[in-house]
Structures are given as C-alpha cells and as structure tokens.
Amino acid sequence: MDIADIATQEFVEVDADQRLSKVRSIFERENPKGVIVTDDGDYSGVITQQQLLQSHIEDDTKAGAMVKSAPKIERNADVRDVARMLVEGDTKVAPVFEAGDLWGIIDADAILRAVLDNLDVLTVDQIYTDNVVSITEDTHLGRVINLLRENSVSRLPVVNEDGQLTGMVTTHDIVDVAVRNMDKATQGDRAGDIERILDLPVYDEMSSPVSTIDLEDSVKDAVEMMFEYDYAGLVVTPEYDDSLVAGILTKTDVLRALTYTEEEHMDVQITNVEVLDTITRDDIRQSIEQVAEKYQEMSVQHAHVRFHQHREKLRGTPLIQCQIRLRTTHGQVAGSGEGYGAESAFRVALDKLERNVVQMKGMRSDEEYKGQLLRKLNEL
Known part of the structure; x- marks a missing residue:
C-alpha cells in the first residue's frame, strides 16, 4: 500500500513569519491534522495542535519558533516505511512530497485506520x-x-x-x-x-x-x-x-510493531536519529548485539533506542537522555542513561541495559531452580 492511498491534500500552509495567534486560530476554525510551515516557500517543518496545547508561548511569537522537524515522505512510499519514519522522527504528522513539491500530509491515525483490519493478528x-x-x-x-x-x-x-x-x-x-x-x-x-x-x-x-x-x-x-x-x-x-x-x-x-522485519541483523529502531553525532546506527546495532550474544538463551526480537535532547549543554555539546528497550524471547528489558552527546548517553544506557539483562537472567535461574525443587518434592 502506497502512502498516497491514505494521505490527504487537505492541509494548511503558513509562513515561518506568521504569528502563533494566527496558527491557533487555524486549529480552532479548521481543525487540521497539522500545519505545514514554510520559509520563503521552502519546507521548514510542522506544528501540531498538541505542541500548541503543551506550550505557553506568547501569541506574538513567530510560527518558525514552534516548528518541529518531521521527515519528508515521498508520495509513493510504502506504509511500513512511513510508520518507521514517523516513529524515528518522533512525530505523528509529516508532509508528503511528489517530485520535490509539497503534495499533502500524512498522520499516524490515518496509517492505523488503514491497517486496522490486519491488527487482529x-x-x-x-x-x-x-x-x-x-x-x-x-x-x-x-x-x-x-x-x-x-x-x-x-x-x-x-x-x-x-x-x-x-x-x-x-x-x-x-x-x-x-x-x-x-x-x-x-x-x-x-x-x-x-x-x-x-x-x-x-x-x-x-x-x-x-x-x-x-x-x-x-x-x-x-x-x-x-x-x-x-x-x-x-x-x-x-x-x-x-x-x-x-x-x-x-x-x-x-x-512500531508495523515496522518489525525479518532481517538477517537485529531490527533496531531509533527515535530522534538526527541527534546522532559520533555514533552510527550500525554502531548501536552491533553494541546491542554484543550484549545479547553474551547470553545465548536470550534472542532479541526487536530493539528500540530513543534519544531525547535537553537544553543544557557542556562546551556546546547537548545533554542527551537515551533509553534502550529490547523485546526478547525472555520478555522485555530496558536501560537508560544521560550524557553529553548521543554516544556518551548511549554507552551509559547500554551499561545499565546489560546489568538489567544479568538481573533478569538471575531471576529466571531462581525460577528454574524453584521449579526443579518443586518437581523433586512432588516425587517424594
């Protein structure tokens, strides 16, 4: 299914110099999925109603100050690929382009409605x-x-x-x-x-x-x-x-579940991938695989790594929070941490993840021991 089958051309476009009071009135009058912001005709980002609800910025502020980055979706993109792009871009709304021109808009709800009948599996x-x-x-x-x-x-x-x-x-x-x-x-x-x-x-x-x-x-x-x-x-x-x-x-x-794949390598999904600095997606995947391989009984089905950038900086490097969550054959396990720069935050979170994996393994060992003990007692 191409995204053009479910995207809509009913969107509102405003210039980055437009006042937020104008944007708020657009949501009140027209209730769009999101507002596309352009700067001198070039795509800049999106503003969602949730952003406005969660902010207390003055009405005289320009729309450009509220812009949220969102991936540019091609009109013929596959629905699964778009679902991944929305998750990794940490957004529920994104613009759709055709031959380089803004064509429409797609949101998470439209994707979920399109695949709803398939979710009963x-x-x-x-x-x-x-x-x-x-x-x-x-x-x-x-x-x-x-x-x-x-x-x-x-x-x-x-x-x-x-x-x-x-x-x-x-x-x-x-x-x-x-x-x-x-x-x-x-x-x-x-x-x-x-x-x-x-x-x-x-x-x-x-x-x-x-x-x-x-x-x-x-x-x-x-x-x-x-x-x-x-x-x-x-x-x-x-x-x-x-x-x-x-x-x-x-x-x-x-x-996220729509994006699960049967690949040769572990499927790793990264939210806010744009903050990666000195570390790559492959570095992250290999590091998580190394942790998983230490515990052969545990098979990782999916990994999700989320980065969140704070305003605080140290010598120009932002403070970043990283959360790693693994879905494994032994259940879910996670680790989180903060550091200056994405790589530092990831390493702290990875260390916490490994400790939690060891703890989960220990708990399983205790359960197995108790099970063996109960079986022996029943044999008496």
Whole structure:
C-alpha cells in the first residue's frame, strides 16, 4: 500500500513569519491534522495542535519558533516505511512530497485506520510496553512533571496505597491545569501561583476512571478503543484483574510493531536519529548485539533506542537522555542513561541495559531452580 492511498491534500500552509495567534486560530476554525510551515516557500517543518496545547508561548511569537522537524515522505512510499519514519522522527504528522513539491500530509491515525483490519493478528501482550512508571495519588504535580521529563513519556498511571489503578495523568492534564491557573493570575501573582500548582496532588487533576485493555485482547480492539475515546494510549491490565497495571499500550507502540522485519541483523529502531553525532546506527546495532550474544538463551526480537535532547549543554555539546528497550524471547528489558552527546548517553544506557539483562537472567535461574525443587518434592 502506497502512502498516497491514505494521505490527504487537505492541509494548511503558513509562513515561518506568521504569528502563533494566527496558527491557533487555524486549529480552532479548521481543525487540521497539522500545519505545514514554510520559509520563503521552502519546507521548514510542522506544528501540531498538541505542541500548541503543551506550550505557553506568547501569541506574538513567530510560527518558525514552534516548528518541529518531521521527515519528508515521498508520495509513493510504502506504509511500513512511513510508520518507521514517523516513529524515528518522533512525530505523528509529516508532509508528503511528489517530485520535490509539497503534495499533502500524512498522520499516524490515518496509517492505523488503514491497517486496522490486519491488527487482529496481534495481541496486546506482543507489543505493549511493560516496566512503566506509576505514581501514587498523593504525588505532587512538580514530581509528576519531573517523571514525565526523565522518562520521556506523555502519561503516567496513578495507583492507590494498595497498588490498584485509580487514574491516569497526561502532559495534556498538566498543561491544562497550568494554563487554567495562569489565566486567573495577574502578572505579579504568577511566581507564587506556579509554586501552588506544583504542590497540588495528582489526585486533584488525574483522569478517573481509566479505560483499560487486557493483555490477551487483540491490538485491533485496543486501537478501536483509542479512536472511540480519542486516547493516545491505554493502560494494560492482566485478564484476571483490571485494577493492576501491567503496562501501557500507545499508538506509537502499534506503529512500531508495523515496522518489525525479518532481517538477517537485529531490527533496531531509533527515535530522534538526527541527534546522532559520533555514533552510527550500525554502531548501536552491533553494541546491542554484543550484549545479547553474551547470553545465548536470550534472542532479541526487536530493539528500540530513543534519544531525547535537553537544553543544557557542556562546551556546546547537548545533554542527551537515551533509553534502550529490547523485546526478547525472555520478555522485555530496558536501560537508560544521560550524557553529553548521543554516544556518551548511549554507552551509559547500554551499561545499565546489560546489568538489567544479568538481573533478569538471575531471576529466571531462581525460577528454574524453584521449579526443579518443586518437581523433586512432588516425587517424594
């Protein structure tokens, strides 16, 4: 399936010098998938509604200041290749070109709708993300913001003191309460108002009840639920108890699953590949393979490496966070770390990943030993 079959030519184009107030009014009036920004007629990037919702930039700011990089998609590109480009570009919207000219726009939802009927061959447990960070109802919003940033995620499940799921908080919820309170405050009150916002317990702002999906459910059912309720992700629960958090399934997880390949080498997907400096995709793949090869019982089915660049710099080199997540025959395992430059961050994350692999192997050994012991006891 070519991307032209599902892309749309209904898009809005604005110049980089256009004011953000104009862009906001476009979203309010026309509700486009995204706005294409050009600079003197040349493609510059995109602005999405989510970006505007999550920012508190003044209306007089030029659109060019809000531009998000997005890959240029060829009109005859394959849907799977485009899914990979969106994931690696860390974007949900991208422009479509034909013979060098801007032709249209494609978004993640259009791809998922196009392949929806084929998603019933996958179950949630095959592609969801486990080891998610959860928070308690009394966690302050300041801490929530730090956790969202540190883990490069957009949502956190909320649990009570018994570990049972009671709610969900997203970046949209945080922005909503911040903007709501800022609009009420005068200029002189804002510093104190920010502190009051950060001290609020997440219980006051979380969404509840939470829609969940079982591990055994089909991915098709999950995506249909996301579309029905306009969710970007769902909490995953075990079939026997929908109050326990097993993980998270997002639209990005589904897009990523569309890109899985049966290649000779391990399939490695990199989000924000543009930050790579002194390290290449092959370097990353070989390093992960070396870790996997140390533990012959473990076969890696897919690897996802995500880079996130912070504003902080050291002698011109940006502070970067790296997260590595492996989907293996023994389950999921991850490692994360920070460093100045992509290579430094990757090496720290790789070291943490290897330690977690060793720990996972040790836990499996304990389980196998217990199983052997139980079998021997049953033979008595």
